[in-house]
Amino acid sequence: MSLRDDILVESRDMLIKHGFGKVSMRKIAKKVNVSATSIYLHFKNKDDLLLALIESSIEKLSEALNKQLVQDDNPLTKLEKMADNFLSFAIENPQEYEIIYMVRPEEMPKYPTEKFQQIRKIYEMLAEIIREGQTKKLFQVEDPLMSAYTLWAQLHGVASVVISKRLDTRIPSGEFMNQAKDHIIQGFITQKTPA
Amino acid sequence: MSLRDDILVESRDMLIKHGFGKVSMRKIAKKVNVSATSIYLHFKNKDDLLLALIESSIEKLSEALNKQLVQDDNPLTKLEKMADNFLSFAIENPQEYEIIYMVRPEEMPKYPTEKFQQIRKIYEMLAEIIREGQTKKLFQVEDPLMSAYTLWAQLHGVASVVISKRLDTRIPSGEFMNQAKDHIIQGFITQKTPA
DNA sequence: TATATAACTTAACACTGTTAACCATGCGTT
DNA sequence: AACGCATGGTTAACAGTGTTAAGTTATATA
Numbered sequence: 001m002s003l004r005d006d007i008l009v010e011s012r013d014m015l016i017k018h019g020f021g022k023v024s025m026r027k028i029a030k031k032v033n034v035s036a037t038s039i040y041l042h043f044k045n046k047d048d049l050l051l052a053l054i055e056s057s058i059e060k061l062s063e064a065l066n067k068q069l070v071q072d073d074n075p076l077t078k079l080e081k082m083a084d085n086f087l088s089f090a091i092e093n094p095q096e097y098e099i100i101y102m103v104r105p106e107e108m109p110k111y112p113t114e115k116f117q118q119i120r121k122i123y124e125m126l127a128e129i130i131r132e133g134q135t136k137k138l139f140q141v142e143d144p145l146m147s148a149y150t151l152w153a154q155l156h157g158v159a160s161v162v163i164s165k166r167l168d169t170r171i172p173s174g175e176f177m178n179q180a181k182d183h184i185i186q187g188f189i190t191q192k193t194p195a
Numbered sequence: 196m197s198l199r200d201d202i203l204v205e206s207r208d209m210l211i212k213h214g215f216g217k218v219s220m221r222k223i224a225k226k227v228n229v230s231a232t233s234i235y236l237h238f239k240n241k242d243d244l245l246l247a248l249i250e251s252s253i254e255k256l257s258e259a260l261n262k263q264l265v266q267d268d269n270p271l272t273k274l275e276k277m278a279d280n281f282l283s284f285a286i287e288n289p290q291e292y293e294i295i296y297m298v299r300p301e302e303m304p305k306y307p308t309e310k311f312q313q314i315r316k317i318y319e320m321l322a323e324i325i326r327e328g329q330t331k332k333l334f335q336v337e338d339p340l341m342s343a344y345t346l347w348a349q350l351h352g353v354a355s356v357v358i359s360k361r362l363d364t365r366i367p368s369g370e371f372m373n374q375a376k377d378h379i380i381q382g383f384i385t386q387k388t389p390a
Numbered sequence: 391t392a393t394a395t396a397a398c399t400t401a402a403c404a405c406t407g408t409t410a411a412c413c414a415t416g417c418g419t420t
Numbered sequence: 421a422a423c424g425c426a427t428g429g430t431t432a433a434c435a436g437t438g439t440t441a442a443g444t445t446a447t448a449t450a
Binding site for chain 2: 427428429430431
Protein backbone atom coordinates (compact mmCIF):
# COMPACT_ATOMS: atom_id res chain seq x y z
CA MET A 1 0.00 0.00 0.00
CA SER A 2 1.32 3.39 -1.00
CA LEU A 3 1.86 6.26 1.39
CA ARG A 4 -0.87 8.11 -0.43
CA ASP A 5 -3.31 5.37 0.46
CA ASP A 6 -2.06 5.31 4.04
CA ILE A 7 -2.71 9.01 4.31
CA LEU A 8 -6.18 8.54 2.91
CA VAL A 9 -7.23 5.71 5.22
CA GLU A 10 -5.73 7.39 8.25
CA SER A 11 -7.30 10.78 7.62
CA ARG A 12 -10.58 9.11 6.81
CA ASP A 13 -10.36 7.31 10.11
CA MET A 14 -9.63 10.53 11.97
CA LEU A 15 -12.45 12.23 10.15
CA ILE A 16 -14.96 9.56 11.07
CA LYS A 17 -13.82 9.30 14.67
CA HIS A 18 -13.30 12.92 15.57
CA GLY A 19 -14.82 15.03 12.83
CA PHE A 20 -13.12 17.08 10.17
CA GLY A 21 -12.36 19.96 12.48
CA LYS A 22 -9.86 17.83 14.36
CA VAL A 23 -8.02 16.61 11.30
CA SER A 24 -4.69 18.34 10.81
CA MET A 25 -1.81 17.69 8.47
CA ARG A 26 0.60 17.19 11.34
CA LYS A 27 -1.64 14.74 13.12
CA ILE A 28 -2.13 12.70 9.97
CA ALA A 29 1.62 12.75 9.42
CA LYS A 30 2.26 11.48 12.92
CA LYS A 31 -0.25 8.66 12.41
CA VAL A 32 1.45 7.42 9.27
CA ASN A 33 4.95 8.01 10.67
CA VAL A 34 6.09 10.61 8.26
CA SER A 35 6.81 14.32 8.34
CA ALA A 36 3.91 16.67 7.75
CA THR A 37 5.40 18.07 4.59
CA SER A 38 5.50 14.66 2.98
CA ILE A 39 1.77 14.81 2.58
CA TYR A 40 2.30 17.64 0.12
CA LEU A 41 4.15 15.27 -2.14
CA HIS A 42 0.92 13.35 -2.61
CA PHE A 43 -1.71 16.05 -2.26
CA LYS A 44 -1.58 19.61 -3.49
CA ASN A 45 -2.85 20.91 -0.17
CA LYS A 46 -5.33 20.15 2.56
CA ASP A 47 -8.28 20.99 0.35
CA ASP A 48 -7.04 18.50 -2.18
CA LEU A 49 -6.88 15.80 0.46
CA LEU A 50 -10.31 16.80 1.66
CA LEU A 51 -11.56 16.45 -1.87
CA ALA A 52 -10.29 12.92 -2.12
CA LEU A 53 -12.12 12.11 1.09
CA ILE A 54 -15.29 13.69 -0.22
CA GLU A 55 -14.99 11.65 -3.36
CA SER A 56 -14.78 8.37 -1.55
CA SER A 57 -17.63 9.33 0.76
CA ILE A 58 -19.81 10.16 -2.20
CA GLU A 59 -18.97 6.76 -3.60
CA LYS A 60 -20.05 5.14 -0.37
CA LEU A 61 -23.26 7.17 -0.26
CA SER A 62 -23.95 6.26 -3.85
CA GLU A 63 -23.71 2.58 -3.01
CA ALA A 64 -25.85 2.95 0.09
CA LEU A 65 -28.58 4.61 -1.96
CA ASN A 66 -29.24 1.55 -4.06
CA LYS A 67 -29.50 -0.84 -1.16
CA GLN A 68 -32.55 -3.08 -1.27
CA LEU A 69 -33.63 -1.57 -4.54
CA VAL A 70 -35.45 -4.11 -6.66
CA GLN A 71 -35.52 -3.77 -10.40
CA ASP A 72 -39.28 -4.13 -10.76
CA ASP A 73 -40.26 -1.83 -7.93
CA ASN A 74 -42.51 0.90 -9.18
CA PRO A 75 -40.93 4.37 -9.30
CA LEU A 76 -42.75 5.51 -6.20
CA THR A 77 -41.44 2.77 -3.94
CA LYS A 78 -38.02 3.12 -5.54
CA LEU A 79 -37.98 6.78 -4.59
CA GLU A 80 -39.17 5.99 -1.11
CA LYS A 81 -36.52 3.37 -0.56
CA MET A 82 -33.84 5.70 -1.79
CA ALA A 83 -35.04 8.46 0.46
CA ASP A 84 -34.87 6.01 3.35
CA ASN A 85 -31.40 4.93 2.38
CA PHE A 86 -30.28 8.51 2.06
CA LEU A 87 -31.47 9.49 5.50
CA SER A 88 -30.14 6.30 7.05
CA PHE A 89 -26.72 6.88 5.58
CA ALA A 90 -26.72 10.42 6.90
CA ILE A 91 -27.49 9.52 10.49
CA GLU A 92 -25.32 6.42 10.52
CA ASN A 93 -22.33 8.19 9.01
CA PRO A 94 -22.71 11.77 10.16
CA GLN A 95 -19.06 12.70 9.80
CA GLU A 96 -18.85 11.31 6.31
CA TYR A 97 -22.12 12.85 5.33
CA GLU A 98 -20.99 16.15 6.65
CA ILE A 99 -17.76 16.20 4.76
CA ILE A 100 -19.70 15.85 1.53
CA TYR A 101 -21.61 19.02 2.34
CA MET A 102 -19.11 20.84 4.47
CA VAL A 103 -16.96 22.64 1.95
CA ARG A 104 -17.61 26.31 2.27
CA PRO A 105 -18.89 28.17 -0.79
CA GLU A 106 -15.95 30.56 -1.11
CA GLU A 107 -13.75 27.54 -1.67
CA MET A 108 -16.10 25.82 -4.07
CA PRO A 109 -15.04 27.46 -7.35
CA LYS A 110 -11.61 25.88 -6.87
CA TYR A 111 -13.05 22.42 -7.08
CA PRO A 112 -12.78 20.81 -10.48
CA THR A 113 -16.16 19.77 -11.79
CA GLU A 114 -14.92 16.42 -13.02
CA LYS A 115 -14.53 15.43 -9.38
CA PHE A 116 -18.26 15.60 -9.07
CA GLN A 117 -19.01 13.14 -11.81
CA GLN A 118 -20.01 10.60 -9.21
CA ILE A 119 -22.58 12.81 -7.58
CA ARG A 120 -23.93 13.86 -10.94
CA LYS A 121 -24.50 10.23 -11.74
CA ILE A 122 -26.67 10.00 -8.66
CA TYR A 123 -28.77 12.91 -9.85
CA GLU A 124 -29.15 11.40 -13.28
CA MET A 125 -30.25 8.14 -11.71
CA LEU A 126 -32.85 9.92 -9.62
CA ALA A 127 -34.00 11.86 -12.66
CA GLU A 128 -34.39 8.60 -14.55
CA ILE A 129 -36.66 7.18 -11.87
CA ILE A 130 -38.69 10.34 -11.81
CA ARG A 131 -38.97 10.26 -15.58
CA GLU A 132 -40.22 6.72 -15.32
CA GLY A 133 -42.85 7.78 -12.81
CA GLN A 134 -43.75 10.65 -15.06
CA THR A 135 -44.55 8.46 -18.04
CA LYS A 136 -46.52 6.14 -15.78
CA LYS A 137 -48.51 9.18 -14.67
CA LEU A 138 -47.50 8.64 -11.07
CA PHE A 139 -45.60 11.87 -10.68
CA GLN A 140 -46.52 15.33 -11.74
CA VAL A 141 -43.32 17.14 -12.56
CA GLU A 142 -42.05 19.42 -15.27
CA ASP A 143 -38.33 18.82 -15.46
CA PRO A 144 -37.21 15.48 -14.01
CA LEU A 145 -33.60 16.56 -13.53
CA MET A 146 -34.62 19.66 -11.69
CA SER A 147 -37.00 17.59 -9.63
CA ALA A 148 -34.15 15.26 -8.77
CA TYR A 149 -32.23 18.20 -7.39
CA THR A 150 -35.29 19.38 -5.55
CA LEU A 151 -35.81 15.99 -3.97
CA TRP A 152 -32.15 15.80 -3.03
CA ALA A 153 -32.07 19.26 -1.53
CA GLN A 154 -35.12 18.59 0.59
CA LEU A 155 -33.69 15.36 1.89
CA HIS A 156 -30.43 17.08 2.59
CA GLY A 157 -32.20 19.72 4.62
CA VAL A 158 -33.86 17.09 6.75
CA ALA A 159 -30.64 15.16 7.26
CA SER A 160 -28.64 18.24 8.09
CA VAL A 161 -31.12 19.44 10.68
CA VAL A 162 -30.98 16.11 12.48
CA ILE A 163 -27.23 15.70 12.25
CA SER A 164 -26.44 19.16 13.47
CA LYS A 165 -28.86 18.60 16.34
CA ARG A 166 -31.04 21.55 15.53
CA LEU A 167 -34.20 19.58 16.06
CA ASP A 168 -36.41 20.49 18.99
CA THR A 169 -35.81 18.07 21.85
CA ARG A 170 -39.55 17.52 22.03
CA ILE A 171 -39.50 15.97 18.59
CA PRO A 172 -38.21 12.40 18.16
CA SER A 173 -35.82 12.41 15.22
CA GLY A 174 -36.99 9.08 13.85
CA GLU A 175 -40.58 10.19 13.52
CA PHE A 176 -39.44 13.52 12.18
CA MET A 177 -37.45 11.97 9.40
CA ASN A 178 -40.27 9.63 8.48
CA GLN A 179 -42.82 12.39 8.38
CA ALA A 180 -40.50 14.62 6.41
CA LYS A 181 -39.83 11.84 3.95
CA ASP A 182 -43.57 11.38 3.41
CA HIS A 183 -44.04 15.09 2.91
CA ILE A 184 -41.25 15.22 0.38
CA ILE A 185 -42.51 12.28 -1.63
CA GLN A 186 -46.04 13.64 -1.38
CA GLY A 187 -44.92 16.77 -3.18
CA PHE A 188 -44.26 14.72 -6.30
CA ILE A 189 -47.38 12.69 -6.48
CA THR A 190 -50.06 13.35 -9.07
CA GLN A 191 -53.16 14.83 -7.58
CA LYS A 192 -56.31 16.76 -8.14
CA THR A 193 -55.76 20.04 -6.37
CA PRO A 194 -58.83 20.72 -4.25
CA ALA A 195 -61.27 23.23 -5.68
CA MET B 196 -21.06 53.03 21.80
CA SER B 197 -19.23 50.45 23.89
CA LEU B 198 -16.22 48.48 22.73
CA ARG B 199 -18.35 45.36 22.88
CA ASP B 200 -20.69 46.88 20.33
CA ASP B 201 -17.79 47.99 18.18
CA ILE B 202 -16.47 44.46 18.14
CA LEU B 203 -19.88 43.16 17.17
CA VAL B 204 -20.47 45.56 14.28
CA GLU B 205 -16.96 45.15 12.97
CA SER B 206 -16.94 41.38 13.09
CA ARG B 207 -20.39 41.29 11.57
CA ASP B 208 -19.07 43.49 8.79
CA MET B 209 -16.11 41.21 8.21
CA LEU B 210 -18.37 38.21 8.27
CA ILE B 211 -20.69 39.64 5.66
CA LYS B 212 -17.92 40.92 3.43
CA HIS B 213 -15.47 38.05 3.54
CA GLY B 214 -17.20 35.09 5.17
CA PHE B 215 -16.70 33.56 8.53
CA GLY B 216 -13.56 31.71 7.59
CA LYS B 217 -11.70 34.98 7.26
CA VAL B 218 -12.77 36.40 10.59
CA SER B 219 -10.03 36.23 13.18
CA MET B 220 -9.68 37.72 16.64
CA ARG B 221 -6.57 39.65 15.69
CA LYS B 222 -8.14 41.13 12.58
CA ILE B 223 -11.19 42.24 14.50
CA ALA B 224 -8.91 43.74 17.13
CA LYS B 225 -6.98 45.67 14.54
CA LYS B 226 -10.21 47.01 13.06
CA VAL B 227 -11.42 48.38 16.37
CA ASN B 228 -7.95 49.60 17.36
CA VAL B 229 -7.43 47.42 20.36
CA SER B 230 -5.28 44.45 21.29
CA ALA B 231 -6.61 41.02 20.41
CA THR B 232 -6.81 39.94 24.01
CA SER B 233 -9.15 42.78 24.86
CA ILE B 234 -11.90 40.96 23.01
CA TYR B 235 -11.75 38.33 25.71
CA LEU B 236 -12.80 40.91 28.26
CA HIS B 237 -16.13 41.15 26.46
CA PHE B 238 -16.58 37.66 25.03
CA LYS B 239 -15.69 34.37 26.62
CA ASN B 240 -14.06 33.14 23.43
CA LYS B 241 -14.48 33.14 19.68
CA ASP B 242 -17.46 30.80 19.85
CA ASP B 243 -19.16 33.18 22.21
CA LEU B 244 -18.65 36.04 19.80
CA LEU B 245 -19.88 33.84 17.00
CA LEU B 246 -22.96 33.08 19.01
CA ALA B 247 -23.75 36.75 19.43
CA LEU B 248 -23.49 37.14 15.68
CA ILE B 249 -25.74 34.17 15.10
CA GLU B 250 -28.27 35.64 17.46
CA SER B 251 -28.47 38.92 15.64
CA SER B 252 -28.65 37.16 12.29
CA ILE B 253 -31.51 35.03 13.49
CA GLU B 254 -33.23 38.21 14.56
CA LYS B 255 -32.77 39.65 11.12
CA LEU B 256 -34.04 36.50 9.47
CA SER B 257 -37.01 36.47 11.78
CA GLU B 258 -37.95 39.97 10.72
CA ALA B 259 -37.43 39.19 7.04
CA LEU B 260 -39.79 36.24 7.29
CA ASN B 261 -42.79 38.36 8.13
CA LYS B 262 -42.29 40.81 5.32
CA GLN B 263 -45.42 41.52 3.28
CA LEU B 264 -47.43 39.20 5.45
CA VAL B 265 -51.00 40.38 5.70
CA GLN B 266 -53.12 39.48 8.69
CA ASP B 267 -56.05 38.14 6.71
CA ASP B 268 -54.10 36.10 4.22
CA ASN B 269 -55.19 32.51 4.30
CA PRO B 270 -52.71 30.08 5.86
CA LEU B 271 -51.64 28.74 2.50
CA THR B 272 -50.59 32.08 1.05
CA LYS B 273 -49.02 32.99 4.38
CA LEU B 274 -46.87 29.91 4.21
CA GLU B 275 -45.98 30.60 0.62
CA LYS B 276 -44.96 34.16 1.36
CA MET B 277 -42.84 33.04 4.26
CA ALA B 278 -41.17 30.40 2.16
CA ASP B 279 -40.40 33.09 -0.40
CA ASN B 280 -39.05 35.39 2.25
CA PHE B 281 -36.93 32.64 3.70
CA LEU B 282 -35.30 31.76 0.40
CA SER B 283 -34.86 35.41 -0.53
CA PHE B 284 -33.12 36.14 2.74
CA ALA B 285 -30.83 33.18 2.23
CA ILE B 286 -29.63 34.17 -1.23
CA GLU B 287 -29.47 37.87 -0.46
CA ASN B 288 -27.55 37.37 2.79
CA PRO B 289 -25.59 34.19 2.18
CA GLN B 290 -22.91 34.89 4.76
CA GLU B 291 -25.40 35.70 7.45
CA TYR B 292 -27.56 32.77 6.53
CA GLU B 293 -24.60 30.50 6.67
CA ILE B 294 -23.46 31.59 10.06
CA ILE B 295 -26.82 30.57 11.45
CA TYR B 296 -26.32 27.06 10.13
CA MET B 297 -22.56 26.83 10.19
CA VAL B 298 -21.84 25.77 13.72
CA ARG B 299 -20.53 22.25 13.63
CA PRO B 300 -22.36 19.58 15.57
CA GLU B 301 -19.49 18.64 17.87
CA GLU B 302 -19.54 22.17 19.19
CA MET B 303 -23.29 22.34 19.51
CA PRO B 304 -23.72 20.94 23.02
CA LYS B 305 -21.73 23.91 24.29
CA TYR B 306 -24.35 26.32 23.12
CA PRO B 307 -26.83 27.34 25.76
CA THR B 308 -30.39 26.60 24.72
CA GLU B 309 -31.74 29.93 25.89
CA LYS B 310 -29.82 31.52 23.04
CA PHE B 311 -32.11 29.76 20.66
CA GLN B 312 -35.31 31.19 22.05
CA GLN B 313 -35.55 33.45 19.05
CA ILE B 314 -35.45 30.64 16.55
CA ARG B 315 -37.90 28.61 18.59
CA LYS B 316 -40.30 31.49 18.35
CA ILE B 317 -40.10 31.25 14.59
CA TYR B 318 -41.01 27.58 14.71
CA GLU B 319 -43.93 28.26 17.01
CA MET B 320 -45.16 30.93 14.64
CA LEU B 321 -44.96 28.54 11.71
CA ALA B 322 -46.71 25.87 13.73
CA GLU B 323 -49.48 28.32 14.52
CA ILE B 324 -50.07 29.03 10.86
CA ILE B 325 -50.08 25.34 10.08
CA ARG B 326 -52.53 24.74 12.90
CA GLU B 327 -54.76 27.40 11.43
CA GLY B 328 -54.63 25.70 8.06
CA GLN B 329 -55.34 22.42 9.75
CA THR B 330 -58.59 23.59 11.30
CA LYS B 331 -59.59 25.17 8.02
CA LYS B 332 -59.03 21.75 6.41
CA LEU B 333 -56.45 23.22 4.06
CA PHE B 334 -53.53 21.20 5.34
CA GLN B 335 -53.30 17.56 6.16
CA VAL B 336 -50.80 17.20 8.96
CA GLU B 337 -50.55 15.30 12.22
CA ASP B 338 -48.35 17.38 14.45
CA PRO B 339 -48.17 21.08 13.46
CA LEU B 340 -44.93 21.70 15.36
CA MET B 341 -43.23 18.78 13.74
CA SER B 342 -44.55 19.94 10.40
CA ALA B 343 -43.08 23.34 11.05
CA TYR B 344 -39.70 21.73 11.50
CA THR B 345 -40.24 19.67 8.40
CA LEU B 346 -41.09 22.71 6.37
CA TRP B 347 -38.10 24.58 7.73
CA ALA B 348 -35.69 21.75 7.13
CA GLN B 349 -36.76 21.37 3.53
CA LEU B 350 -36.43 25.06 2.86
CA HIS B 351 -33.04 25.03 4.48
CA GLY B 352 -31.96 22.20 2.23
CA VAL B 353 -32.97 24.14 -0.84
CA ALA B 354 -31.28 27.31 0.34
CA SER B 355 -28.09 25.56 1.32
CA VAL B 356 -27.77 23.80 -2.01
CA VAL B 357 -28.04 27.08 -3.86
CA ILE B 358 -25.77 29.03 -1.54
CA SER B 359 -23.03 26.46 -1.54
CA LYS B 360 -23.24 26.34 -5.32
CA ARG B 361 -23.99 22.67 -5.51
CA LEU B 362 -26.69 23.14 -8.09
CA ASP B 363 -26.09 21.81 -11.55
CA THR B 364 -25.03 24.65 -13.83
CA ARG B 365 -27.72 23.57 -16.29
CA ILE B 366 -30.37 24.48 -13.74
CA PRO B 367 -31.28 28.15 -13.19
CA SER B 368 -31.37 28.72 -9.45
CA GLY B 369 -34.40 30.99 -9.54
CA GLU B 370 -36.58 28.42 -11.21
CA PHE B 371 -35.16 25.73 -8.99
CA MET B 372 -36.09 27.57 -5.82
CA ASN B 373 -39.57 28.30 -7.09
CA GLN B 374 -40.19 24.74 -8.10
CA ALA B 375 -38.80 23.44 -4.84
CA LYS B 376 -40.98 25.85 -2.91
CA ASP B 377 -44.05 24.58 -4.73
CA HIS B 378 -43.09 20.99 -4.04
CA ILE B 379 -42.58 21.70 -0.38
CA ILE B 380 -45.88 23.48 0.06
CA GLN B 381 -47.59 20.80 -2.00
CA GLY B 382 -46.55 18.22 0.55
CA PHE B 383 -48.82 19.87 3.10
CA ILE B 384 -51.95 20.33 1.10
CA THR B 385 -55.03 18.21 1.67
CA GLN B 386 -55.68 15.83 -1.16
CA LYS B 387 -57.38 12.70 -2.30
CA THR B 388 -54.57 10.26 -2.91
CA PRO B 389 -55.21 8.66 -6.30
CA ALA B 390 -56.69 5.19 -6.24
C1' DT C 391 30.04 5.91 -13.15
C1' DA C 392 27.46 10.09 -13.53
C1' DT C 393 23.14 12.17 -13.40
C1' DA C 394 18.47 12.90 -12.85
C1' DT C 395 14.43 12.11 -10.34
C1' DA C 396 11.73 10.70 -6.66
C1' DA C 397 10.63 10.57 -1.77
C1' DC C 398 11.60 12.27 2.10
C1' DT C 399 13.54 15.54 5.79
C1' DT C 400 14.26 19.93 8.82
C1' DA C 401 13.66 24.79 9.42
C1' DA C 402 11.01 28.45 8.93
C1' DC C 403 7.08 31.80 7.85
C1' DA C 404 2.97 33.70 8.87
C1' DC C 405 -0.88 32.83 10.79
C1' DT C 406 -4.48 31.04 14.44
C1' DG C 407 -7.07 31.02 19.45
C1' DT C 408 -6.06 31.62 24.08
C1' DT C 409 -3.74 32.39 28.76
C1' DA C 410 -0.81 34.60 32.18
C1' DA C 411 1.11 38.38 34.01
C1' DC C 412 1.31 43.09 34.32
C1' DC C 413 -0.21 48.08 34.42
C1' DA C 414 -3.15 52.19 34.70
C1' DT C 415 -7.27 54.46 35.92
C1' DG C 416 -11.08 55.66 38.77
C1' DC C 417 -14.28 54.56 42.58
C1' DG C 418 -15.74 53.52 47.41
C1' DT C 419 -14.48 52.91 52.03
C1' DT C 420 -11.92 53.64 56.16
C1' DA D 421 -6.16 61.84 52.10
C1' DA D 422 -4.78 57.07 51.60
C1' DC D 423 -5.78 52.48 50.86
C1' DG D 424 -7.66 48.68 48.32
C1' DC D 425 -9.83 46.93 44.54
C1' DA D 426 -12.39 46.15 40.44
C1' DT D 427 -12.36 47.51 35.40
C1' DG D 428 -10.40 47.63 31.04
C1' DG D 429 -6.65 47.61 28.83
C1' DT D 430 -1.64 46.00 27.62
C1' DT D 431 2.57 42.76 26.02
C1' DA D 432 4.62 38.27 25.84
C1' DA D 433 4.09 33.76 25.26
C1' DC D 434 2.24 28.92 24.32
C1' DA D 435 0.71 25.59 21.44
C1' DG D 436 -1.17 24.75 17.45
C1' DT D 437 -2.33 25.52 12.27
C1' DG D 438 -1.28 25.25 6.74
C1' DT D 439 2.36 25.80 3.73
C1' DT D 440 7.00 26.76 1.39
C1' DA D 441 11.94 26.54 0.63
C1' DA D 442 15.91 24.30 0.89
C1' DG D 443 18.50 20.33 1.83
C1' DT D 444 19.25 15.12 1.93
C1' DT D 445 19.22 10.44 0.49
C1' DA D 446 18.29 6.59 -2.34
C1' DT D 447 17.09 4.61 -6.58
C1' DA D 448 16.92 4.03 -11.46
C1' DT D 449 18.41 5.26 -15.89
C1' DA D 450 21.97 7.00 -19.61
